[in-house]
Amino acid sequence: MYTKKTYTAFQMAIWTRFETLLFLVIILAVVAAYYFLDLAWLKIPWTPLALIGTAVAFVIGFQNNSAYGRIWEARKIWGGIVNTSRTFGMFVQDMLTNEHTEKPLSEKVLNDEVKELTYRHIAWMTALRHAMRASKPWETTMGHRTNREWDARPPEHDSDLAQDLEPYLTKDDLEDILKKDNKQTALLYQQSHHLRKLKEQSVIWEFSFLQLESVLEELFTLQGxxxxxxxxPYPRHFATLNHYFMWVFVLLLPLALVPQFGEIGKEIATTNPLIGNLFVWLSVPFYVIVAWIFHTMERIGRTGENPFEGTANDVPISTIARGIEIDLRQNLGEEKDAIPGQFPMKHHVQF
Structure with missing residues (x-):
């Protein structure tokens, strides 16, 4: 039975298995050439290689810190969307009243206005998450072979925005939104126009209108x-050069590591000829481990550069948005059967 740590390590090994196999082929070729063809002269000193390795380690560390910063900032932004959305839902329910109206509206009309505002906010989240899932030229993680065989994609890649918006908007509003390039911005404009109309009808008190407008302002800030x-994107000169530097180090490493093990083997051969003669082959596992660590850390950094791409390690904005929708609609008094369920996890991953 796998523990969580064991399962994660197993997944990481599967995720990097093609590169690990390549490292194994590289080191076996160099060791075989050294052992069978007597190419002991084919070596480089440790000093320049150590300098390259140190530089690569620093750059990889910088990349990983930057990538984690982008992921964490994205998560904080969508955490802010959660809080602001709940605030908006509460405000529209309690600030739309007949307290200041000259001609009181029926309870049904008030509830319909609250529902329209709430549904338009859900449409805004839907448009925003679709925009965040749109493919960009620099987003390449989903195209990696191990990610393609994983066969798990965010729901936005399998749905149409117009169809997803249709349940939340009137026909006229939907037609107007679909004409716009930035649909999420257009939806917030519609919200503001609707609130202004209700303020002019005195359904919303002027101070309440200002409060609701400040919530829309915060939503604009979070959207931006x-x-x-x-x-x-993460600056490409950092990302690209870091990738090349890592491979330069990985390809040069056998030329210093294998001769070093060979020299140690010669010393051992004076007392134990069998072990000393075969000792150079011990460089194979050591090289694979070192190369795997450098490559995997560099790949983790590349994976975290784009936190909305939709991979397993990205911010689960689809799940967050659907969770907010469920909260808002339940607080409108809708039955659970009428509310869409949460997006399912795939391979224990939320999207």
Whole structure:
């Protein structure tokens, strides 16, 4: 029976198995050439290689810190969307009243107005998560062979935005939104226009209108922060050069590691000829471990550069948005059967 730590290690091994096999082929070829063809002269000193390895380690560390910072900022942004959405839902339910109206509206009309505002907010989240899942030229993690065979994608890749928006908007609003390039921004404009109309009818008190407008302002701020991460990639000169530097180090490493094990083997051969003669082959597991660590850390950094791409390690904005929708609609008094269920996990991963 796998523990969580064991299962995670097993997944990591599967995720990097093609590269691990390549490292094994590289080191076996170098050791075989050294052992069978007597190419002991084919070596490089440790000093320049150590300098390269140190530089690569620093750059990988910088990349991983930056990638984690982007992931954490994205999670904080969507955490802010959760809180602000709940606040908006509470405000529209309690601030739409007949207290200041000259011609009181019926309870049904008030409830319909609350529902329309709430549903439009859900449509805004739907449009925003679709925009965050749109493919960008620099997002390549989903195309990796191990991610393709994993066969798990975010729900936005298998649905149409217009169909997803249709349950939440009137026909006229939907037609207007679909004409816009930035649909999430257009939805917030519609919200503001609707609130202004209700304020002019005195359904919303002027102070309450200002409060609701400030909530829309916060939603604009959170949307802009999310779009900034999506549309501005991790600087490519850092990402690309780091990848090349890592491979330079990995390919040069056998030329220093294998001769070093060979020299140690010669010393051992003076007392134990059999072990000393075969000792150079011990460089194989050591090389694979070192190369795997450098490559895997660099790949983890590349995976975390784009937190909305939709991979297993990204921010689960689909799950977050659907959770907010469930909260808002339940607090409207809707039955559970009428509310869409949470998006299912795939391979223990939320999207």
């Amino acid at each position: 922060k999310s779009e900034r991460i999506k549309n501005f």
